[in-house]
Amino acid sequence: MIEVSDIVKSYSIGGQALKAVDHASFTVQQGEIISVIGHSGSGKTTLLSLVGGLTKPDSGKVIVDGTDIWSLDDNSRSHFRNRNMSFIYQFSSLIPTLTSLENILLPTAFGDFPGDVRAYAEELIERVGLKEKTNAYPSHLSGGQQRRIAIARAFINRPSVVLADEPTGDLDEEAEQDIIRLFSEMNSALKTTFIIVTHNKEIAGQAARQLSMSNGILTGAA
Ligand SMILES: Nc1ncnc2c1ncn2[C@@H]1O[C@H](COP(=O)(O)OP(=O)(O)OP(=O)(O)O)[C@@H](O)[C@H]1O
Numbered sequence: 001m002i003e004v005s006d007i008v009k010s011y012s013i014g015g016q017a018l019k020a021v022d023h024a025s026f027t028v029q030q031g032e033i034i035s036v037i038g039h040s041g042s043g044k045t046t047l048l049s050l051v052g053g054l055t056k057p058d059s060g061k062v063i064v065d066g067t068d069i070w071s072l073d074d075n076s077r078s079h080f081r082n083r084n085m086s087f088i089y090q091f092s093s094l095i096p097t098l099t100s101l102e103n104i105l106l107p108t109a110f111g112d113f114p115g116d117v118r119a120y121a122e123e124l125i126e127r128v129g130l131k132e133k134t135n136a137y138p139s140h141l142s143g144g145q146q147r148r149i150a151i152a153r154a155f156i157n158r159p160s161v162v163l164a165d166e167p168t169g170d171l172d173e174e175a176e177q178d179i180i181r182l183f184s185e186m187n188s189a190l191k192t193t194f195i196i197v198t199h200n201k202e203i204a205g206q207a208a209r210q211l212s213m214s215n216g217i218l219t220g221a222a
């Protein structure tokens, strides 16, 4: 469960304060899938990065599974993130010198992961339909294929929460539906909570609950 209360993040641009996220509050139950829709520059990526422990809010609280993540020190927060949360970034985030399989396994280098992680990585690569690209480097993959590898990587730690920033951004309709199906399977199997940021009204509409963002202000939150 995620409880966000009254978070604010401002950037100073040419001496002017810009409120990228302006007093946002919302709750996401464990196993819930919500979407956040909004125009470019409305603060969606900033919101995800505050919730995900990557950008510190100026004020407000983010509680994930009972842990107030911004009260932790940097090390504890990284550890918590690595064990419980995953990001699917808006832009390519694969390490160019690692193969698909190695990229998916990368998070496991930062902690003890239970079970046979390699076998699980291979299962995930199959789930995203890219078994034949197991040993390929990112530069030999299309944008959509890179995206699917990044999605597979997001599941390697069996996260309780997945924060997905335009996860289907550069995919065709069929691959897009495959990813949504994968999300929904992970959601049923592992009770994974999803926050999905998207411009795509159809994708947003498939979430159980839809929030929207405009000029840093979040609406539709319970
Ligand atoms: N590190 C930063 N420094 C200064 N301003 C920033 C920074 N990051 C974001 N902003 C500003 O904050 C606002 C929100 O940006 P954000 O990236 O959250 O928008 P977004 O909704 O994700 O947009 P998009 O749909 O284009 O990805 C924008 O006006 C942006 O220019």
Ligand SMILES: [Mg+2]
Pocket: 044, 045, 046, 090, 165
């Ligand atoms: Mg963004």
